[in-house]
Amino acid sequence: MKYLIIGGVAGGATTAARLRRLDENATIVVFEKGPYISYANCGLPYHIGGTIPERNSLFLQTPTTFGNRFDADVRVNTEVLAIDRTNKKVRVVNRANGKEYEEKYDKLLLAPGTTAVRPPIPGIDADNIFVLRDVADMDAIKAMVEKAGTNARAVVVGAGFIGLEMTENLHKCGCAVTVVEKAPQILPPVDWEIAAEVQHHIIDKGVKLFVNEGVTEFVHHDGGTTVRLQGGNEIEADFVLVSVGVKPLTTLAQNAGLEVGELGGIAVNEYMQTSDADIYAVGDAVETIHPMTGKKQLCYLAGPANKQARTCANNMVFGNTQKYCGAIGTAIAKVFDLSVGRTGLSERQLQTLGIPYKVSITHTGDHAGYYPGSNPVSIKIQFAPDNGRLLGAEVCGHDGVDKRLDIFATTIAHNGTIYDLTDFDHAYAPPFSLPKDPVTVAGLVAENILTEKVKMIQWYELDEMLKHKAEKDFLLVDVRSLLENRAGTIEGAENYPLDELREYAEDIPEDSTIVIFCAIGLRGYIACRILTQMGFENVYNLAGGYKTYSAVKK
């Protein structure tokens, strides 16, 4: 059996290793266009920032070590030019000596990955305008940062996960960083209530931010580059990183007549098999099915690529026996002192898909408050209004963000509900969690919403009510202490501290509509319970309390 693998970075190398473990006697040839295989793609920003000082530590394997261990013929600097499906062979060029040759296959794997998007903006093709996709890009950016010196002016176009990782790392190098994002917020895959915290955080760190802004032109001059924005602003830069996304490399597949999907990725079935039964494909270049929506998706993440590779190798060796489990888009990034991530479907996705949902927003300590180092963690979850099925979650905080995301991701994988979040028996000791973990609290609040123990109101709904207060009056009550209230509150709010609420309530007319808020939602909930049971029918608790409200409105 002869396996040819096109692409030796993530999906390709993993598939090759698994193929060898399953079949000691096969011939395995790996073609990699670039000079490196199996390198740490996700580590590139951190070598630029100096967190990973040794460039060499990014290379997990060399062609020789990988070749020896897995008895594989690894050919770097080697590009596959064409696939001849009829005769089951590929045409290849060795970029080192320009020599072209052919190689036959029994089974072929495509793992070409993606290329960075470079939008057709005038001036984008200059030497000081970069993308970050591979080692060569990294080397170029690192050289530029060193040449430009401390206080260099850097512009990052695109505030997605990679854009923000690069923002932090350029900031760490001493650059003055400006971020430009087309969407109305940073981190478009994360809902605003959670992304807002990160947005304020990067501004607090001294990063300049333009949202709702696109670049119209890069104007190069002796002193650097002027980045012109749609809104008329101009930013002076020594260099620019364009981080506006990637797109699947499908030319080879398309030229061979393989099917390409509606989203522009290589089409594969659930066994990672292309429209040609002897050709499989994995990684960032393929379209897979989102397990929750049943719709096609492109997913540029390392974990899913790894899982695809293992499944694919099994199917290439044993026939199509294993279906790929799919990915629900769990992603995380460290952004300065914060970590932020998401899993499942965001509120924005649910709205687009027309899937009904409810939301709970909670802020809790990441571990027991009396044990040092506790910091708040903010959680937003989306769940089904009928049976409470967990649909998605977003988390932001200092520590343990990854833990909570993984619990949510595991729960979603099991079609779990918000009741599972309240029931699961978590690992508690003061350094790690609380008797009620933040995940449990998110579940409990959701349960209170579903069982109608409390009516919630979202910040944007309150905003609408405030706009129309003249026509339709309501009572807005801040149940925090006088001290908290004085430090900042929502305009027009009365301050009835929770522990005195029972007395104040005696003077509230019974048919009033009352919107309650506290700092994070807990005291607001207790207040709602008190008032509801005193006979008030229209009592609402502001989701996420003043913490969320002030974050999204800042």
Added chain:
Amino acid sequence: MKYLIIGGVAGGATTAARLRRLDENATIVVFEKGPYISYANCGLPYHIGGTIPERNSLFLQTPTTFGNRFDADVRVNTEVLAIDRTNKKVRVVNRANGKEYEEKYDKLLLAPGTTAVRPPIPGIDADNIFVLRDVADMDAIKAMVEKAGTNARAVVVGAGFIGLEMTENLHKCGCAVTVVEKAPQILPPVDWEIAAEVQHHIIDKGVKLFVNEGVTEFVHHDGGTTVRLQGGNEIEADFVLVSVGVKPLTTLAQNAGLEVGELGGIAVNEYMQTSDADIYAVGDAVETIHPMTGKKQLCYLAGPANKQARTCANNMVFGNTQKYCGAIGTAIAKVFDLSVGRTGLSERQLQTLGIPYKVSITHTGDHAGYYPGSNPVSIKIQFAPDNGRLLGAEVCGHDGVDKRLDIFATTIAHNGTIYDLTDFDHAYAPPFSLPKDPVTVAGLVAENILTEKVKMIQWYELDEMLKHKAEKDFLLVDVRSLLENRAGTIEGAENYPLDELREYAEDIPEDSTIVIFCAIGLRGYIACRILTQMGFENVYNLAGGYKTYSAVKK
């Protein structure tokens, strides 16, 4: 409606708060024997050690703040002497003034908690021999530590979770600490392969340890106390902490004729209701059902107490509508630089219960090795040999131990399998995890075992084989590098480095039995795959590799 609550620390206070949220008009009275309510029991060791400097931060609520917020009548220093079930009233004494009185109830909650076990060892009743169960114990120990000064000689009897937390904290105070444990290892609820790492760690920190040892006598003299051990050893101590367990406080319940279970806890049904329909009970004093075994258990953990309290309050108000979800014994402790924990059923428990299982032991980095601060995390999982259902897990490492335990606990809660561990879409970026999370790797190794890609051998099975090598010969192969092999290996092992194994194998007789090991099991697995496919039928990979073997044998 009038609710009386006996016990105001964890389960009692939580139930009272939930009762108020559900019923604004009820009368709620909380009786607490001690002077404090709702304090941070799990924080006590850390105030002694100084990590939590402010004693006051342990008191999450005072009787006044709790009473105000939840409109509850909180009576501290007040002991309930008897329950008159016929007339639905309790007899109470105010310990401050000695005044006795009666109080009627509609529904009664018992949350009496536990008392520390003080075994009847001669000399145990001295002033310098402590247990740690409440604030008074903590104050006494802290005063003793301060009086004894730096370099005080402390003996901790019992190396469970609390014993080890106290060991760390006393060590932090400058005490020379000796630990005495009756079992053959520290942390008896954790299997030896994982506990061994912690055991070596505390010894490395300078703690003296006696296992397989009980105390026969405490002999007090002018210079302190001599702790006499069964084996004949004597330890000189300035003071002793006895941490050998707790037992439920059931006298009140028993005297009232309430049913007590086979394990000595208050018997409750799945609604947390005792044998009297108007009396409920929660917390450390009750017996509940283990969801995996169906057997009764005593569970002394804060998370489960909290969940019981919420369920119980719901049932007290709405009738028996909600079943308690049960606890699978998820527990964690920080022990110096390591964290260690467990969930589900350990190998030892499975053996006792006669439940068939298989084991996988893996050692992986807790996040990407090229990103700074990566440390190994060791994982042992137990799973069903037929369908791969996850039965239990133990984890030890520096960071992210709690995360992995919570993922395992969530998976067990959903009756998940080891295949779910390989499939779940986890949050990956270099600071948090790897493209294959340690949990994924544990699942993948288990999958290789279940699908017979590899035969595993446990360290104790290898030991047996080595004992009988004269009668039944086999080849023991270390596939690590020459350098690693020279730094320490298993006696009698040949060193065939993995990348040269294919050549060595040509000289191995075909009918040989071969036991392979590497550092952690990964290269051993690859070696097994190579040899198996070359035609060798009896090839075994040592579970956990040399890392586990050397830890358990040290």
